[in-house]
Amino acid sequence: MDNEKFQELMLEHFGKVLKELSDVKESQTRMEADMTTMKSDIADLKESQARMQQDIIRIENDFGKKIDILFYDWRETQKAFNDEIRQELKVLSTKVEALQMESSKHDREIRELYLVNMAKNKKKE
Secondary structure: OOHHHHHHHHHHHHHHHHHHHHHHHHHHHHHHHHHHHHHHHHHHHHHHHHHHHHHHHHHHHHHHHHHHHHHHHHHHHHHHHHHHHHHHHHHHHHHHHHHHHHHHHHHHHHHHHHHHHHHHHHHHO
16 A cells, blocks of 8 residues: 555545544534533422422411311301300290190199089089
């Protein structure tokens, strides 16, 4: 192989190596750009996660307070309702007692009238 062919062959190989090296550099540049984008996306995700955690804490606190308020309100409402029912039961109990006394009085009067009628009927016979 003469010197000129050798130089051409070497230049051809160097050209291929340089092209490959250039392709590798381009790929590396694209990968670096992709990594930068991924880092930015990860930072955005971390920021979103931090905001979401704050929102969750705020929601838990707000709903916890609201649930406590609703429970307290329900309990107070139930107590008031129970007190009203007790009052009404007392009134009804008093009325029932009065009616029982009146009914007993009427029963006695009916018995007395019956006995009087029986006595009158026996006298007529």
